[in-house]
């Protein structure tokens with residue numbers, strides 16, 4: 001199976017966890033895109049009644065076009081389950097997200113959810129985090145100074161650019177990717193990044209996920225994290 005087929009597989013499997021009446025956090029990325037397509041089918045064909053809380057403008061647009069009701073995170077009193085993708089997941093179920101520059105909204109939705117599920121193809125599973133560059137969402141003002149401070153710490157930062165322009169998040173912030181290699185202590189790194197002025201949010205998602213569905217050649221594997 002291709003990577004894309006594995007993404008489709010887990011996208012379909014995840015929809016089985018969505019029950020009528022749920023408020024569902026909808027992640028961002030190519031894997032979640034498949035999940036939202038299948039969810040749209042269930043809403044249209046089976047008439048299930050759900051409300052989605054989107055983690056990006058692009059997912060909100062896709063869901064709305066499929067007839068899924070979307071509410072803002074501040075309009076709901078809880079979120080039952082959030083289904084999102086991930087860029088890397090280690091053996092302790094810690095993750096890196098933000099490859100699609102959506103990790104700020106993704107984390108806000110995740111921490112306000114009763115349960116979190118990640119859906120990934122098997123290439124995302126790793127022994128430890130770090131081979132995928134760690135994304136930061138940063139305030140544009142003073143971001144070159146911030147880049148220098150990150151560099152001085154040995155974090156190998158790089159602005160994320162496209163066609164010579166800064167990539168902008170849905171909140172109109174910049175993205176810096178840290179090319180650190182192996183991350184020895186994700187919690188210590190998260191604490192350091194949390195303490196740095198100018199960083200709005202980093203892509204380390206620690207102790208957040210409950211269920212991971214991994215797309216494997218022989219079918220989707222459901223792992224319970226906690």
Ligand SMILES: O=C(CO)[C@H](O)[C@H](O)COP(=O)(O)O
Nearest residue numbers: 029030031085098099100102
């Ligand atoms: O964190 C994310 C977006 O900010 C995505 O969930 C992550 O990048 C995975 O994307 P894909 O399913 O396209 O591989």
